[in-house]
Amino acid sequence: MVNYRTPEEWEEVLGQQIRNLRILRNMDQQALSEQAGVALNVVKRIESGKTSTTKSLIKILRVLNRVEWLETLAPKVTVNPLQMIPQKSPRQKVFKPRTRKLKPKNELLLPDHSE
Numbered sequence: 001m002v003n004y005r006t007p008e009e010w011e012e013v014l015g016q017q018i019r020n021l022r023i024l025r026n027m028d029q030q031a032l033s034e035q036a037g038v039a040l041n042v043v044k045r046i047e048s049g050k051t052s053t054t055k056s057l058i059k060i061l062r063v064l065n066r067v068e069w070l071e072t073l074a075p076k077v078t079v080n081p082l083q084m085i086p087q088k089s090p091r092q093k094v095f096k097p098r099t100r101k102l103k104p105k106n107e108l109l110l111p112d113h114s115e
Helices: 008-022 028-035 040-047 054-063 070-071
Strands: none
Touching: 008 040, 008 054, 028 040, 040 054, 040 070, 054 070
């Protein structure tokens, strides 16, 4: 299923999730802001779906024990060691046109009439 949310809709969804986590942990916005080391206004803005810095978001997610959310945003990219080897184009054989030498199958012996 493909999700076509706008960036603003994603901010709102993320803010609701953070608010729900904070409430589940019986924290008020002030306590969350103090533990995360961000201003109270930052917590309020994030929870209401307003733009904030990534750094502030990370600090808040750490306090709420949800840093793994960031892992799903940027999964580790692994590279196969064989992909690191420069790819050579496959060699192509050059064929020279063949010339056929015709060999007579059976030579006819004709009598010599030169006498």
